[in-house]
Amino acid sequence: MKYLILIHSNPQPWGHPTGDYLAAHQELPEDLRKRLNADFEQVLTELQANGELISGEALGAPSAARLYRWQDGAPLATDGPYSEAKEHLAGFFLIDVESRSRAEEVAVKFSGPGETVELRPLMWPGGDDQ
Amino acid sequence: MATTSSRPAGTGLPTLADVWRREAPHVLGALLRRYGDLADCEDAVQDAAEAAAAQWSAGGLPDDPRAWLIRVASRRLIDRFRADSARSRREALDAARQGNDPAIAPAADEVPHPEVDDTLRLLFLCCHPVLSRPSQVALSLRAVAGLNVEQIAAAYLVPARTMTQRLSRARTALRQAGARFEMPSPPELPARVAAVLDVCHLVFTEGYARTSGETLLDASLAEEAIRLTRQVHAALPDHAEVSGALALMLLTHARSPARTDAAGDLVPLAEQDRSRWRRDMIDEGVALLETTLPRGHVGRYQLQAAIAAVHAEAGSYEHTDWLQISVLYDMLGRTAPGPTVTLNHAVAAAMAHSPAVGLAMLDPLRTDPAMRRHHRLYAVRAHLLELDGDPTGAADEYRLAARLTASLPEQRYLNRRLARLENPSR
Numbered sequence: 001m002k003y004l005i006l007i008h009s010n011p012q013p014w015g016h017p018t019g020d021y022l023a024a025h026q027e028l029p030e031d032l033r034k035r036l037n038a039d040f041e042q043v044l045t046e047l048q049a050n051g052e053l054i055s056g057e058a059l060g061a062p063s064a065a066r067l068y069r070w071q072d073g074a075p076l077a078t079d080g081p082y083s084e085a086k087e088h089l090a091g092f093f094l095i096d097v098e099s100r101s102r103a104e105e106v107a108v109k110f111s112g113p114g115e116t117v118e119l120r121p122l123m124w125p126g127g128d129d130q
Numbered sequence: 131m132a133t134t135s136s137r138p139a140g141t142g143l144p145t146l147a148d149v150w151r152r153e154a155p156h157v158l159g160a161l162l163r164r165y166g167d168l169a170d171c172e173d174a175v176q177d178a179a180e181a182a183a184a185q186w187s188a189g190g191l192p193d194d195p196r197a198w199l200i201r202v203a204s205r206r207l208i209d210r211f212r213a214d215s216a217r218s219r220r221e222a223l224d225a226a227r228q229g230n231d232p233a234i235a236p237a238a239d240e241v242p243h244p245e246v247d248d249t250l251r252l253l254f255l256c257c258h259p260v261l262s263r264p265s266q267v268a269l270s271l272r273a274v275a276g277l278n279v280e281q282i283a284a285a286y287l288v289p290a291r292t293m294t295q296r297l298s299r300a301r302t303a304l305r306q307a308g309a310r311f312e313m314p315s316p317p318e319l320p321a322r323v324a325a326v327l328d329v330c331h332l333v334f335t336e337g338y339a340r341t342s343g344e345t346l347l348d349a350s351l352a353e354e355a356i357r358l359t360r361q362v363h364a365a366l367p368d369h370a371e372v373s374g375a376l377a378l379m380l381l382t383h384a385r386s387p388a389r390t391d392a393a394g395d396l397v398p399l400a401e402q403d404r405s406r407w408r409r410d411m412i413d414e415g416v417a418l419l420e421t422t423l424p425r426g427h428v429g430r431y432q433l434q435a436a437i438a439a440v441h442a443e444a445g446s447y448e449h450t451d452w453l454q455i456s457v458l459y460d461m462l463g464r465t466a467p468g469p470t471v472t473l474n475h476a477v478a479a480a481m482a483h484s485p486a487v488g489l490a491m492l493d494p495l496r497t498d499p500a501m502r503r504h505h506r507l508y509a510v511r512a513h514l515l516e517l518d519g520d521p522t523g524a525a526d527e528y529r530l531a532a533r534l535t536a537s538l539p540e541q542r543y544l545n546r547r548l549a550r551l552e553n554p555s556r
Contacts, residue, residue: 051295
């Protein structure tokens with residue numbers, strides 16, 4: 001089963017890993033920060049070694065985005081960001097795992113203060129006829 | 131099969147592929163019997179396959195392709211060991227070679243069917259309990275079915291790199307666990323056979339559930355699963371659950387020509403054109419069941435196959451013997467209880483008795499943590515509410531089911547049902 005893990009964040013200034021640029025993350029006690037980072041590194045290594053990680057990418061700043069909206073019958077291009085929301089899509093990981101519970105076990109390790117982690121199932125082109 | 135001499139020069143490769151897929155588990159088995167380590171042996175067998183591709187297409191097939199492949203693979207394996215500086219590996223090799231004739235022959239304690247046993251032992255190794263299900267599946271398709279990494283990756287819609295990782299992790303785990311190419315001990319055997327059947331069935335359902343053309347060259351995953359299960363059946367002809375699993379796959383696969391429409395959309399069982407079902411597969415599945423069921427112990431695969439056989443014998447969805455299906459699901463619920471069994475049992479009971487009976491059976495599932503967010507619970511509830519004359523309630527459940535499913539064809543189907551309820555004139 002494939003899942004997309006989306007990291008919504010707002011690092012100031014924009015940068016990766018996002019935790020290094022988030023006040024809420026900076027304020028954590030040093031040992032907790034270390035543990036969170038180590039947990040993340042460990043789950044990423046594990047995903048890769050197990051053949052569960054398909055891909056993952058960090059995204060550029062939302063202000064660097066180019067937006068295309070349909071207006072008067074034609075696309076109109078403007079510069080980003082896409083939304084004025086507090087958080088923006090900062091990066092994603094595409095995984096292929098045995099079950100939803102495994103996906104949840106992985107996604108929870110991606111969470112940290114000051115950001116939202118979103119776990120979304122991918123649609124697939126099959127089904128059963130029961 | 132055509133011989134190379136009957137083909138024009140330079141078109142020997144399809145023959146090579148046929149030979150390769152037939153011989154791969156036996157060549158690997160012969161190496162494993164002597165050298166033990168799956169990762170090393172698979173690498174050597176792969177080297178031999180490449181050598182065969184180069185030499186056979188030019189010079190034609192050797193008289194005994196299996197002996198040729200074993201000879202070349204053994205030589206490659208020994209070369210690899212020699213190049214390996216790790217002392218422990220050399221020692222292991224020396225130990226393995228002591229007392230073994232270089233001509234690879236089955237050991238004296240082996241049962242009289244080395245061919246079928248090789249396949250079975252290889253499946254036992256690939257379905258070893260230290261591995262996760264997806265790893266067991268990938269390894270079985272690679273080592274036993276002889277598919278290459280690209281084919282397996284394409285079948286599971288993941289990049290080849292991801293599949294390579296999965297396979298190498300699985301081989302390392304087998305090495306670390308000290309897993310061996312041998313028959314499990316009698317007390318272990320039932321659980322190990324069950325694991326092999328579950329893996330074969332998982333490959334089958336994955337293949338069967340596919341509606342778009344994710345085929346592996348000329349063979350689909352469902353057909354690979356049937357091929358693997360046939361091999362298990364050949365090795366264990368008297369094992370009732372092996373026969374049951376094979377019968378289940380045949381009886382289910384028989385429906386495949388009718389389960390998608392011209393646009394590639396899923397056709398539910400109720401609406402399938404049954405004249406398109408594969409009669410040959412149904413006959414074979416029913417015959418398997420008829421020899422197996424009277425023998426006594428009835429496991430979950432035999433019961434599921436029996437249910438599929440009742441569907442196969444019905445002229446239409448309405449003329450199905452729902453009472454018999456309901457009784458069989460009741461037995462299945464006691465043999466192998468689970469929410470999916472309850473769901474299907476509820477549908478059968480609704481058809482045999484009344485929608486209200488089915489709906490009542492579903493109630494406990496609405497608080498089941500595994501089912502609460504599962505689309506099938508709501509799809510079945512929607513269907514039964516519709517039958518019960520509650521279009522508003524049915525529409526709510528169709529909406530929820532369509533939102534929860536990760537299957538594109540099912541989502542299209544559920545949205546169609548919803549649209550029909552909301553706008554009956556369409």
